[in-house]
Amino acid sequence: MRKGEDLLNGLECLAIRLFKINDLSQVLMVEKESFHPGQQYDESVFMRYLDMKHVFLVADLCGKIIGYVLGFVEDSSIAHLASIAVSPSYRGLGIGRQLLEEFEKKATALGAKRIVLEVSTSNTVALNMYVKKGYRIVRRIPKYYGDEDAYLMIKDFKS
Ligand SMILES: CC(C)(COP(=O)(O)OP(=O)(O)OC[C@H]1O[C@@H](n2cnc3c(N)ncnc32)[C@H](O)[C@@H]1OP(=O)(O)O)[C@@H](O)C(=O)NCCC(=O)NCCS
Incomplete structure (x- = not known):
């Protein structure tokens, strides 16, 4: 069995879903594992996005948060993808791509015509x-x- 298959045994329980406030501590762990200290978002940055017209999704593997994507839609119908990360042990398995695709669906549903x-x-x-x-x-x-x-x-994105 390859590493990925092993890790994703139970892939059927992988869900790309909306962020809930209870996910924050696990999202912060993914953040820590994924970015250099100077580039990490802290709790206050994540919270600030929640006040905007945001798209905040997590990759939930049977209750364990293994990735996230975060961004917001500006009035000019431009969405800004602020951050995306997958926990190192789960990279290369298509989870980043799934997060990105779901981000695009949600952002365009909110009116975005362009993602930057x-x-x-x-x-x-x-x-x-x-x-x-x-x-x-x-x-x-x-x-x-x-x-x-x-x-x-x-x-x-075409309208
Ligand atoms: C970038 C990141 C989110 C990708 O997540 P992931 O789950 O590993 O990506 P996926 O497995 O879905 O792969 C998506 C695509 O990324 C590219 N990719 C993935 N792993 C790669 C590797 N080791 N080398 C080169 N390209 C790779 C490929 O184009 C791949 O598409 P393919 O599988 O069809 O060839 C992840 O590597 C990460 O968290 N990195 C640290 C944080 C970061 O840099 N975030 C981006 C800030 S802009």
Whole structure:
């Protein structure tokens, strides 16, 4: 049995669902495992998004939160994907892609015609995922993540 199959034994209980406040401590753990200390969102940042027209989804594997995606829709019908992460042990199994696809469905249902995001130019995995899902690089943003540059990427949706 491959690693992924083993881990996802019980994949039938994987649900991409709306965030609930009780999920926050587990989301913070995924955050800690996924980003360098200077780039991690703390509790207050997550809470701030809840005051916006947000899309906050979690990957729930039998009650264990193993990933999340977070963003918001601006009045101009542009959605901003602020963050997406999957717990390291569960990467490469299609969960990031499922989170992204569900984010797109929810954001467009809220009126988004375009999704924008920033990604570190060195984050090959995330870049591959976005390109594969139809996002295109529109420009490079110098020093967006401290010393690191980011790409601004967008995907347009037909109305
Ligand atoms: C980016 C991230 C969310 C992807 O989640 P994931 O569950 O591992 O991704 P998936 O298994 O759904 O793969 C989706 C696509 O990503 C790319 N990808 C995944 N793993 C990869 C790897 N090891 N090398 C290169 N590309 C890879 C592929 O294009 C893949 O599509 P494919 O399987 O059809 O080839 C995850 O790696 C992560 O949490 N990284 C740390 C946090 C982060 O960088 N977030 C993005 C901030 S912009």
